[in-house]
Amino acid sequence: MDGSGERSLPEPGSQSSAASDDIEIVVNVGGVRQVLYGDLLSQYPETRLAELINCLAGGYDTIFSLCDDYDPGKREFYFDRDPDAFKCVIEVYYFGEVHMKKGICPICFKNEMDFWKVDLKFLDDCCKSHLSEKREELEEIARRVQLILDDLGVDAAEGRWRRCQKCVWKFLEKPESSCPARVVAVLSFLLILVSSVVMCMGTIPELQVLDAEGNRVEHPTLENVETACIGWFTLEYLLRLFSSPNKLHFALSFMNIVDVLAILPFYVSLTLTHLGARMMELTNVQQAVQALRIMRIARIFKLARHSSGLQTLTYALKRSFKELGLLLMYLAVGIFVFSALGYTMEQSHPETLFKSIPQSFWWAIITMTTVGYGDIYPKTTLGKLNAAISFLCGVIAIALPIHPIINNFVRYYNKQRVLETAAKHELELMELNSSSGAEGKTGGSRSDLDNLPPEPAGKEAPSCSSRLKLSHSDTFIPLLTEEKHHRTRLQSCK
Numbered sequence: 001m002d003g004s005g006e007r008s009l010p011e012p013g014s015q016s017s018a019a020s021d022d023i024e025i026v027v028n029v030g031g032v033r034q035v036l037y038g039d040l041l042s043q044y045p046e047t048r049l050a051e052l053i054n055c056l057a058g059g060y061d062t063i064f065s066l067c068d069d070y071d072p073g074k075r076e077f078y079f080d081r082d083p084d085a086f087k088c089v090i091e092v093y094y095f096g097e098v099h100m101k102k103g104i105c106p107i108c109f110k111n112e113m114d115f116w117k118v119d120l121k122f123l124d125d126c127c128k129s130h131l132s133e134k135r136e137e138l139e140e141i142a143r144r145v146q147l148i149l150d151d152l153g154v155d156a157a158e159g160r161w162r163r164c165q166k167c168v169w170k171f172l173e174k175p176e177s178s179c180p181a182r183v184v185a186v187l188s189f190l191l192i193l194v195s196s197v198v199m200c201m202g203t204i205p206e207l208q209v210l211d212a213e214g215n216r217v218e219h220p221t222l223e224n225v226e227t228a229c230i231g232w233f234t235l236e237y238l239l240r241l242f243s244s245p246n247k248l249h250f251a252l253s254f255m256n257i258v259d260v261l262a263i264l265p266f267y268v269s270l271t272l273t274h275l276g277a278r279m280m281e282l283t284n285v286q287q288a289v290q291a292l293r294i295m296r297i298a299r300i301f302k303l304a305r306h307s308s309g310l311q312t313l314t315y316a317l318k319r320s321f322k323e324l325g326l327l328l329m330y331l332a333v334g335i336f337v338f339s340a341l342g343y344t345m346e347q348s349h350p351e352t353l354f355k356s357i358p359q360s361f362w363w364a365i366i367t368m369t370t371v372g373y374g375d376i377y378p379k380t381t382l383g384k385l386n387a388a389i390s391f392l393c394g395v396i397a398i399a400l401p402i403h404p405i406i407n408n409f410v411r412y413y414n415k416q417r418v419l420e421t422a423a424k425h426e427l428e429l430m431e432l433n434s435s436s437g438a439e440g441k442t443g444g445s446r447s448d449l450d451n452l453p454p455e456p457a458g459k460e461a462p463s464c465s466s467r468l469k470l471s472h473s474d475t476f477i478p479l480l481t482e483e484k485h486h487r488t489r490l491q492s493c494k
Contacts, residue, residue: 025052026076027067030083033076040093048117049093052077085112092122100127106134137419144423145430168243172236188236195229196300198222230266237263258301312416316409323401330397331368338390339364345382353377368394 023038027049041050048066055062063070069078079086085104089112092098098118100109110131113120123131170177175185201207202218211217237259244250317324339360346354353376354360363376367390378384 023053025049026074027052027079028076029079029081029086032083032086034090036090036093043093044118046117047092048115051117081115082108082112085109086116089113089116089118092118096122097124098122098127099124100130106131107138137415137422140419141422141426144419145426165243168239169245172240172243188232191229191232192300195226195233198225198229199297202226226266230263233259233263255301262301312409312413315412316405319408319412320401320405323404327398327401330400331365331394334368334390334393334397335361335364338368338386338393341386342378342383342390345380345386346378349379349383351379353379354383364390367391368397370394 024035025038025041026033026035028034036049038053041047041053044050051066055066060070063077067077068080070076071078082104084101085108088098088101088104088109098113100106100123106127110120113123120128120131171181171184175182202222205216207219207222208216209219237256240256241247241250250256340357342363343354343357343360346352354363360376365371366373367387370391372391378387
């Protein structure tokens with residue numbers, strides 16, 4: 001016991017029965033020395049720091065199972081951990097909660113809390129959101145890396161049909177996998193544009209021809225071009241369906257439903273044209289065919305499959321439902337108010353164009369959205385003043401939610417680029433580790449190489465990509481598990 005009256009730690013292996021609340025311990029975390037007291041640490045006995053109080057009774061084996069090093073002279077415990085994270089973790093003993101400082105990687109901080117055996121329930125809610133967001137990013141990176149590794153690896157145990165199915169799927173779904181796949185993706189993109197242009201040109205009266213009944217129909221050349229495009233879309237969809245690993249998920253995917261809606265009207269109208277006339281009147285058949293031909297506009301949405309910008313825009317709109325709802329609410333209130341005012345103010349004019357409030361809704365819509373067709377306009381002074389105020393309020397109402405929508409678009413776009421870059425860097429790290437391991441094995445003795453067991457005669461040697469998958473796929477994937485592994489570059493990010 002020192003002169004200050006505080007009890008220091010006993011010697012390792014001694015049987016001391018002193019109260020743990022009076023003991024002080026000295027910890028050195030990454031060069032930062034701190035003195036902690038037993039009564040403070042004993043509040044959470046399951047933590048690592050609380051276990052240090054009674055670890056000396058178990059000898060050096062128990063000591064070194066809890067810390068990295070121990071100085072018997074100074075009676076100081078050494079930890080090779082992040083001192084900044086430790087300053088945050090130690091707050092649980094003083095305040096009963098943990099706050100993560102800005103600039104610390106959430107995943108690294110979670111690993112630090114796991115090391116110090118501090119439960120995540122002590123982490124504040126504001127910090128848990130950052131942890132969840134970072135965990136989702138890592139899961140996305142892991143999914144992308146695993147997909148790339150699955151494409152690189154070839155399982156010799158799979159049958160020929162299964163290997164052929166995977167090759168077709170990669171050929172049609174991943175244009176970046178090879179040059180022919182990229183050519184097919186560009187060809188599909190061009191055919192979508194051609195079919196859309198043909199659909200528009202088929203409505204031009206100068207390009208239409210007369211049928212036997214004297215009705216104008218689409219030019220046969222344009223019909224042949226459309227038939228060829230539909231044949232390509234049908235073949236592409238069927239190949240993707242048969243080669244998909246999960247056919248139910250494939251069939252229920254939104255973009256695949258769009259593909260079906262773009263293809264189906266052609267075959268339904270063809271069936272009605274050749275067989276429907278026998279079961280119903282010709283007029284009804286023509287009306288049904290015309291209605292189905294309008295559904296061909298769905299093929300323009302196929303462009304989203306080949307455009308990351310359209311996908312980003314779709315996601316930004318999906319994440320901006322609240323802002324879009326506010327925009328519609330502002331416009332709805334303004335339309336109702338200004339249409340009612342316009343109707344009331346224009347009743348004094350003998351040639352008023354505002355016949356009723358519901359009819360004035362159309363004027364309010366085109367005025368607040370600054371379109372202004374001019375088919376309905378005010379003629380009185382008060383009506384013109386009301387119109388001026390309405391389109392000024394419309395500009396303000398539309399401009400208010402635009403900034404959050406643009407932020408959602410930019411945030412998602414930048415996030416996708418960061419995830420793609422992180423996945424590529426992780427693959428480069430795996431390849432670097434693989435090459436380093438191969439050099440280490442090459443530098444071994446000749447006797448070690450001679451002692452290796454021979455390969456079976458009927459088994460093919462794995463390729464470089466498959467060796468990468470088998471040897472280093474666990475470099476990243478264990479980040480999502482609760483197991484303790486060595487740090488990688490993603491875990492050490494700041």
